[in-house]
Amino acid sequence: MSLQAYTxxxxxxxxxxxxxxxxxxxxxxxxxxxxxxxxxxxxxxxxYARIAGDVAVPFTQQADVPYLAVRLFKHLALKSxxxxxxxxxxxxxxxxxxxxxxxxxxxxxxxxxxxxxxNILQHSIGKARLPMxxxxxxxxxxxxxxFSARAAGIQGLMFFGRDHTYALDENMxxxxxxxxxxxxxxxxxxxxxxxxxxxxxxxxxxxxxxRPCLDLKHGxxxxxxxxxxxxxxxxxxxxFKTVVQARTGIANxxxxxxxxxxxxxxxxxxxxxxxxxxLYADVLVRDPxxxxxxxxxxxxxxxxxxxxxxxxxxxxxxxxxxxxxxxxDDCPCGRKGRYISIEQRLPKxxxxxxxxxxxxxx
Amino acid sequence: MRAxxxxxxxxxxxxxxxxxxxxxQPFDPLILSFLSALSAHLLRHYREHSELVALxxxxxxxxxxxxxxxxxxxxxxxxxxxxxxxPNNVDTMFAYSWVCALVMGNNSLVRIGQxxxxxxxxxxSAIDAIFxxxxxxxxxxxxxxxxYPRDSQFSAQVSAQVDARVLWGGDDxxxxxxxxxxxxxxxxISFADRYSAALIQGDALTDDTAISDLADSLWRxxxxxxxxxxxxxxxxxxxxxxxxxxxxxxxxxxxxxxxVGQSIEWANNQLVYEQLLRxxxxxxxxxxxxxxxxxxxxxxxxxxxxxxxxxxxxxxQTLNTMNELPQRIDAKLQTLSYHGVEKAALVKLCEDPSxxxxxxxxxxxxxxxxxxxxxxxxVLTQLSRQIxxx
Numbered sequence: 001m002s003l004q005a006y007t008x009x010x011x012x013x014x015x016x017x018x019x020x021x022x023x024x025x026x027x028x029x030x031x032x033x034x035x036x037x038x039x040x041x042x043x044x045x046x047x048y049a050r051i052a053g054d055v056a057v058p059f060t061q062q063a064d065v066p067y068l069a070v071r072l073f074k075h076l077a078l079k080s081x082x083x084x085x086x087x088x089x090x091x092x093x094x095x096x097x098x099x100x101x102x103x104x105x106x107x108x109x110x111x112x113x114x115x116x117x118x119n120i121l122q123h124s125i126g127k128a129r130l131p132m133x134x135x136x137x138x139x140x141x142x143x144x145x146x147f148s149a150r151a152a153g154i155q156g157l158m159f160f161g162r163d164h165t166y167a168l169d170e171n172m173x174x175x176x177x178x179x180x181x182x183x184x185x186x187x188x189x190x191x192x193x194x195x196x197x198x199x200x201x202x203x204x205x206x207x208x209x210x211r212p213c214l215d216l217k218h219g220x221x222x223x224x225x226x227x228x229x230x231x232x233x234x235x236x237x238x239x240f241k242t243v244v245q246a247r248t249g250i251a252n253x254x255x256x257x258x259x260x261x262x263x264x265x266x267x268x269x270x271x272x273x274x275x276x277x278x279l280y281a282d283v284l285v286r287d288p289x290x291x292x293x294x295x296x297x298x299x300x301x302x303x304x305x306x307x308x309x310x311x312x313x314x315x316x317x318x319x320x321x322x323x324x325x326x327x328x329d330d331c332p333c334g335r336k337g338r339y340i341s342i343e344q345r346l347p348k349x350x351x352x353x354x355x356x357x358x359x360x361x362x
Numbered sequence: 363m364r365a366x367x368x369x370x371x372x373x374x375x376x377x378x379x380x381x382x383x384x385x386x387q388p389f390d391p392l393i394l395s396f397l398s399a400l401s402a403h404l405l406r407h408y409r410e411h412s413e414l415v416a417l418x419x420x421x422x423x424x425x426x427x428x429x430x431x432x433x434x435x436x437x438x439x440x441x442x443x444x445x446x447x448x449p450n451n452v453d454t455m456f457a458y459s460w461v462c463a464l465v466m467g468n469n470s471l472v473r474i475g476q477x478x479x480x481x482x483x484x485x486x487s488a489i490d491a492i493f494x495x496x497x498x499x500x501x502x503x504x505x506x507x508x509x510y511p512r513d514s515q516f517s518a519q520v521s522a523q524v525d526a527r528v529l530w531g532g533d534d535x536x537x538x539x540x541x542x543x544x545x546x547x548x549x550x551i552s553f554a555d556r557y558s559a560a561l562i563q564g565d566a567l568t569d570d571t572a573i574s575d576l577a578d579s580l581w582r583x584x585x586x587x588x589x590x591x592x593x594x595x596x597x598x599x600x601x602x603x604x605x606x607x608x609x610x611x612x613x614x615x616x617x618x619x620x621x622v623g624q625s626i627e628w629a630n631n632q633l634v635y636e637q638l639l640r641x642x643x644x645x646x647x648x649x650x651x652x653x654x655x656x657x658x659x660x661x662x663x664x665x666x667x668x669x670x671x672x673x674x675x676x677x678x679q680t681l682n683t684m685n686e687l688p689q690r691i692d693a694k695l696q697t698l699s700y701h702g703v704e705k706a707a708l709v710k711l712c713e714d715p716s717x718x719x720x721x722x723x724x725x726x727x728x729x730x731x732x733x734x735x736x737x738x739x740x741v742l743t744q745l746s747r748q749i750x751x752x
Binding site: 047050051068069071072075076288289290291301318320322346347 | 626629630638652
């Protein structure tokens with residue numbers, strides 16, 4: 001399948017409902033797209049060809065799709081486009097001393113990400129643009145051209161809102177007057193609140209303990225970004241929802257799972273608390289030792305498939321997240337396809353080589 | 363500035379005393395008593411911590427006496443006040459660095475990067491316990507152990523005052539400290555990025571016992587600090603018959619499973635490293651990935667170690683003859699450990715004019731034995747002045 005044929009097939013996919021295509025039919029749609037993406041990246045990305053090129057295509061089953069370990073995006077500049085076609089470079093917010101991942105986007109890939117995100121999130125927040133409260137600091141967005149994944153996430157979501165209000169100031173402290181003004185203005189209407197899970201908790205919800213409760217009962221809170229820090233504080237998803245509702249009035253809290261390496265095709269949480277694969281993406285679980293695929297229900301490393309990226313070889317990524325497939329086509333919420341839970345992230349490996357005594361800044 | 367500075371050993375010196383306390387004579391009896399007491403303490407109280415036991419053995423009277431005997435004839439004085447920037451990857455290394463300065467009578471300020479690491483903490487407590495003895499007070503005052511943040515100006519302040527700096531770290535760290543102004547006669551003893559390799563003669567591995575003995579020795583060099591020490595072999599240069607390669611990996615896997623158990627983190631790091639290597643060497647072939655990882659490459663180059671994270675990864679390069687070795691290595695090769703190779707062949711290797719690296723050639727199993735002859739320096743003479751008396 002040529003890139004042109006891929007583009008046509010992808011456009012056709014956009015015409016299908018996001019959550020109503022049963023797994024078998026969905027796989028029949030995705031597999032040729034994944035084969036085409038594989039061939040495209042083998043041809044255009046030398047590193048991908050060396051690492052993953054030695055397999056037979058077209059694929060006959062999802063388990064045959066080779067994968068890159070997610071950490072490779074930190075170590076290698078993986079791209080399948082010419083430098084002059086780079087539209088944006090996403091950089092994951094690596095912690096201090098960690099190399100950030102680099103994701104190279106062209107206009108076409110970036111456009112697909114936006115379209116797909118709209119299709120997915122409409123199911124959680126509806127079609128209207130809602131007044132939007134962003135649990136972050138305006139300093140994070142637009143500071144420089146090198147886009148952090150955090151800034152990209154916020155900017156991607158801003159499309160879904162209007163009257164964007166930042167809840168935190170430049171120093172990551174709550175701007176209570178802005179928050180209260182937002183709540184007063186939009187008390188009786190639907191609003192959208194967005195932030196990264198830990199920041200929503202740490203810089204907003206936790207601090208509301210000592211303040212009057214907010215009244216955003218028509219609001220929806222979208223949040224994403226990992227549970228590690230919250231689990232360390234023994235806050236479960238259920239606790240999170242309970243406390244959010246008690247302190248802000250928001251009953252509709254939607255977690256989603258996504259990563260800088262596969263922006264757009266996010267897995268959103270349904271009423272059951274299950275994370276659902278959208279039509280454009282799928283998931284396999286692999287044994288972390290043997291790397292064999294595991295049956296549903298068994299925990300392992302998540303391999304994420306996405307049919308979006310042509311500018312970088314990120315259509316099949318072995319993550320460092322442990323999780324399990326809870327089922328397919330049978331969630332009580334009615335969505336078709338696979339749904340998963342995330343159990344934990346692997347600890348980040350410290351580079352404790354010799355290069356570690358003092359750091360660059362002395 | 364002082365607020366971010368932590369003095370880690372209460373009974374040792376502080377930021378003022380370490381500069382002002384009198385220097386000692388090299389191998390002064392008080393120094394020898396102190397090291398003897400520290401050795402006994404480590405061997406008595408920390409039996410289950412193999413790295414601390416190894417240090418305890420290294421500090422026994424006979425070992426310290428051997429250090430003294432190795433000094434060339436002549437009259438030695440300490441070089442003076444020594445700043446040690448010590449490595450995080452090898453918990454006990456700061457002590458070796460410091461003891462080399464101490465036996466030559468120097469005063470030391472030792473910067474420790476991760477004072478909370480378990481073995482570091484235990485070792486600091488042990489040093490504290492011995493300095494608590496009144497008889498060691500003259501030594502205590504001249505030696506301080508501190509932690510301060512990486513971005514602190516303190517390294518710059520101290521650099522301007524000291525007579526020598528012992529710098530352990532990556533190239534960037536060492537260069538950053540060396541860029542700080544120091545006294546005109548200040549000496550820098552730099553231990554920067556290095557890697558190590560083992561040279562294995564496969565023809566010698568003819569039966570299970572030979573293979574399992576080699577695995578035991580190789581694991582002894584690999585397991586401490588999870589292969590992250592500079593001296594732990596990351597590359598195996600393999601001569602002769604390769605039939606034993608796979609059984610050797612299987613034997614190493616058993617060791618790994620005994621020590622770390624099944625570790626998803628190890629497994630995942632090995633996968634990441636395997637993929638990175640395949641990018642660098644399209645002919646790379648994984649011979650083992652379970653517990654430990656062995657990857658045969660066609661064209662080994664030291665840049666293949668840039669993402670090596672330790673944790674049981676061996677890059678394997680087969681060689682037809684020893685003559686192929688010099689072209690595969692560079693100045694950063696520190697320790698070449700060997701198994702089944704004749705000494706005469708190793709001497710011949712050293713004589714090859716193209717050899718710029720290799721500071722130690724030791725049998726497999728002894729790669730991590732610290733010696734004051736390190737990275738090509740004699741640390742003891744570097745940390746002293748020799749007086750010419752005619």
